[in-house]
Amino acid sequence: MTKKLQSITNKLYPLSFLALLLLLWEMICKMKLVPAFMLPSPGSVVKALITDFPLLMQHSITTFQEAVIGLFLSVIFGVLIAVIMDRFSILYKAVHPVIILTQTIPTIAIAPLLVLWMGFGIAPKITLIFITCFFPIVINTLSGLRAVDPDLIRLMESMGASPLQILLRVKLKSARESFFAGLRVAATYAVVGAVISEWLGGMQGLGVYMTRVRKSYAFDKMFAVIFLISIVSLIVMKLVDIIEKKSMPWKYLNKGEE
Amino acid sequence: MNTHNTAALEAISICKSYENEPIIEDICVKIKKGELVSLLGVSGIGKTTLFHILSGLENPDSGTVKIYGETVTGHSGKVSYMQQKDLLLPFETILNNVCMPLFLKGTSKKNAYKQASLHFEEFGLSGCENKYPSQLSGGMRQRASLLRAYLFSDQIMLLDEPFSALDAITKTTMHRWFSNIISAHRTSTLFITHDIDEAIVLSDRIYIMSGVPGKITHELLMNSQNRCNPEFNTTKEFLEIKRDILQKINS
Secondary structure: OHHHHHHHHHHHHHHHHHHHHHHHHHHHHHOOOOOOOOOOOHHHHHHHHHHOHHHHHHHHHHHHHHHHHHHHHHHHHHHHHHHHHHHOHHHHHHHHHHHHHHOOOOHHHHHHHHHHHHOOOOHHHHHHHHHHHHHHHHHHHHHHHHOOOHHHHHHHHHOOOOHHHHHHHHHHHHOHHHHHHHHHHHHHHHHHHHHHHHHOOOOOOHHHHHHHHHHOOOHHHHHHHHHHHHHHHHHHHHHHHHHHHHHOHHHHHHHHHO | OOOOOOOOEEEEEEEEEEOOEEEEEEEEEEEOOOOEEEEEOOOOOOHHHHHHHHOOOOOOOEEEEEEOOEEOOOOOOOOEEEOOOOOOOOOOOHHHHHHHHHHHHOOOHHHHHHHHHOOOOOOOOOOOOOOOHHHOOHHHHHHHHHHHHHHHOOOEEEEEOOOOOOOHHHHHHHHHHHHHHHHHHOOEEEEEEOOHHHHHHHOOEEEEEEOOOEEEEEEEEOOHHHHHOOOHHHOHHHHHHHHHHHHHHHO
């Protein structure tokens, strides 16, 4: 019971701080310290959010879909590559530095190229999300696979386990924890990646909407869409959280019992 | 072949070196059916190396390992093996953990559960079937680990300092329980330890390993009657055996 109370108060701190920030912002706007066209007040942002709500929903769904598809593909390929790299050390030595190298390429620089190569459809967007999300998933899954206690693997071998049995029964299951750490990072990248790729062309999506309102200097709408992007990111992160808790019940035992 | 005279597990002049550094030399060990034999020696003497060879995880440079007269050098999956670390999978329930060797052999889930559940009470694990390892105490986890080893093979077990991570009181309880289980099932056991008391209390026979490279320098026969006496480890006889062993280890 006290635990529950504690978790409520724990949420109370950041929430009241957030409320304080919003209040401060509102006051700055009310006192006209900053011109209204540069910094819209929170009130007008909410108003913009409400008036454009149906339109924003349509765009959000597109962005959400792109993020989820891109994330899904990076999970499939990321885990696959991590397993292969873990199995064959030559491949690990050859590929690992290259994967790190790909992370030094700025996303924003390759996005226009992807549009040139793949057009204005969903393909360049998915590709961009894939490129950004792939990395944290491969690296985390790989380190999870490699972190399995060698004594445990030896024990499994002494019981006559084949490499495939060790992979399925021990390694993949052990790597779940660090896989999810990677997935959580990747999930936030996915939404941001989707928005960036939409900036450069497309018909639908929060990035497209953002470009339009920016060009018309509707800063209240601009802020409204920024809020919405945060909310979509939070939803994706929450989904990852739920899946994590469902798939690793032993990790959340104590919380569940109280 | 007459299995009465054949040793359950026999190692014949095992030698092993790493990077030209001999670790163990000319090790001969013999365990009869149902016997509990300890291998006593200081840390780093090569006991674990010998265990890896006996369990078939590593090949010796020379020498042979035989199980009931059959040469099995370098073949794993013949004897069960348990370590100081419980090595239970944190993400599986105790039931699934102990059934692991059965699953690996291809036993169906239903049959594996049925087979394992017969032993939960005897191993003091009743009610723990659906718990996760993190919910159990160190002693309970070692029991589960031992049950897993037992379900893999109740014929020959190699135990590598299985109780050395436990506190003294838990350890004493475990010793009593363990020797009951082993003698009830007549499991042939080779037990690595650096704890002299433990070796005296549990063993039928003790091999003492010392020197560099590690060799078996002495072999001592224990009186199995003593094991029935719960206060044996406070008797004068016990202390005499202990003094004798200490001298032999250091010589």
